[in-house]
Every structure is written in structure tokens, then in C-alpha cells.
Amino acid sequence: MSSSSDSATTAAAHEAAVVLPADLHARPAGRIARAAAGFTSTVRLRYAGRTVDPRGVLSLMSLGALAGSTVTVHAEGTDAEAAVAALADILATAE
Template sequence: MSDAESVTRAVTLACRNGLHLTPITALVKKASGFSSDIRIRFNHKVANAKSAMDLMLLGATCGAVLHVEATGEDAADAIDAVDTVLSQE
């Protein structure tokens, strides 16, 4: 049996200009500090939270509801960290 934990949370994107280079850079840096697999879903697209290119292709705008899923030993902490980045203006 696996010790991997899976956590999902809906997060509203607060960045005024949507998901652009500055918040993406912060998000990738934060997400890369976790061993968990972190995925973000928006409009039927799925992005690896550790990939700037994936995140840019989401095209998420301010106020968008993103569905974040983390799977791994530190999934709960990873979700909290991603939520913090996405909730900043």
C-alpha cells in the first residue's frame, strides 16, 4: 500500500493580470520545492505546476477558478504553498 496522499483544492486566481510570467516564476519555484506531483486544471487543460510552459498555456485570467491537485508525501503542504502563490495579487 502506498503512503502517497492526494489533495485537491479549488483556488481563485487573484493576480491582476492573470497567470503571467511573474506569478508563474514564483509558482514554479515554490512547487519545485516539493516532491509531490502537482497539477493545475483550468478549462479542460492540465498543467504541471513545475513547468512554466505548461502554466503559460493554461491562459488563466484574474478571477479564474483553478483546480489544484497534489499527490505525494508532502501533498497537503504543496497545496497550501500553491494556494498562497495563486491567491496573491
């Protein structure tokens, strides 16, 4: 017998661009990494031509994203919409 995967049919891609109110430093990077780890979707952050896995604080900080710059949150998977919304909210309210 063969079975089809429900996750293949329910997986989706979502994306949001966020203008940072503050530099992406250790505190917001830590919040993003913790939040990203709670999702099963593949999540990526893009800035200035670079893409990183947001589950790593050092990779997030290595982006060098400054206040006023735009960071794109992209996720693919069953909880992609929730992942993008959560990370975009953290980025948009970073201090």
C-alpha cells in the same frame, strides 16, 4: 525478505480550488514553478479542462488563466497537503 514501502501508506491526495485575483502571467508562474519544484509529490494545475505540470513556467502561462477564474491545484504524495497549501497561497495572492 520483503519490505513494504512506508511512502505507499503515507501518500495522500489533496486538492484546492483558487479564484485568481490577477491573470496568471510570468511573475506568479515563476513563483509557482519554483515552489512546485521543492515538493516530491506529483503536482498538477487544472483550468478550463487542461492540466499542466506547474514546474514549467511556459506550461503554466499556456493555461491562459485570467483574473476571476478558478484554478484547481491537485497533488498526490507524501507532502501533497503542503504542496497544495503553498501553491494555492501563491495563486490566491498573485498580483
